[in-house]
Amino acid sequence: MTEGGATLEESVRQRARAKLAEADQLLRAVDEGWAPPPFDPLLVALALGIRCAPVAEPWLEDAMIFVQEGRPTILYRPERPRARTSFNIFHEIAHTLFPDYLSNPRYRHPRRPRLFEPEGRLEYLCDLAATEFLMPMDLFSADLKASGFGAGRAEALATRYGASLEAVCLRMMEVDAESCALVLVEPRRQLKRGEWRELERWMELPPQGGQRLRATYAVLSERFRREGLTFPTCLALGQRNCLDRAARSRKLVAGPERLELGRGQSQDFYVEALPLTTHPSRRGRVPVLGFFYPR
Ligand SMILES: [Zn+2]
Known part of the structure; x- marks a missing residue:
């Protein structure tokens, strides 16, 4: 329009x-x-x-x-x-x-x-x-250029702009400084075991026990799209993946991850998992934002 x-x-x-x-x-x-x-x-x-x-x-x-x-x-x-x-x-x-x-x-x-x-x-x-x-874009993108892109910068930027961590991370994606997919994973939005089993069959995922997480949303940077990459909102990850460790420890966790895309396909990423709160949750896990950089 x-x-x-x-x-x-x-x-x-x-x-x-x-x-x-x-x-x-x-x-x-x-x-x-x-x-x-x-x-x-x-x-x-x-x-x-x-x-x-x-x-x-x-x-x-x-x-x-x-x-x-x-x-x-x-x-x-x-x-x-x-x-x-x-x-x-x-x-x-x-x-x-x-x-x-x-x-x-x-x-x-x-x-x-x-x-x-x-x-x-x-x-x-x-x-x-x-x-x-x-977060006026000209100021924000200048700040991001000076400090560098990534989950580790979010807290300082959130303080500087009086914005939430999530709003700052979404704004980072608009600046399009990196090839990255940003996902939000919330404990209350997870699928039931039976629903996952159906999805696993449909995606033809390997049956062995990795961890399955559903993203509330996935936002892709323009660069990520230009590389012709797609990103699933149903994440099939290893058992001790960064997102789950960050959700339980309420600390930033980073490392390499392989994401199963189904039908024999997989993609390697470097992942930064940023917990959205430091307060403990009754569910034992807190909401987490995951930055997925394709490798
Ligand atoms: Zn309104």
């Missing part, structure tokens, strides 16, 4: 950059302490004439924007994790890039619309813009 030559996505990112530049210029002039990143969403909103009010209303999932007495107003839940609150407020600011928020007296999201619904498309574009507000 294009708008004046640029893709719609790129034009939304451009609009977000212009808005952020407008706020940045104003804040630099009036606030000596303003030295982003991180970009404080409350200050950015203030500079753009948007009112923000914390509320503890249980009906409010994360945040919402509406017009009150002619002024855009964002309500948000302050007790959510900080990185999530920042992203949510930037998402609501992003709604002001589109005219339709003005016609909604109370722009509420009781249920997040699916991508194929018209509102889902808008939500997706607001997420794109929110990411641009939180």
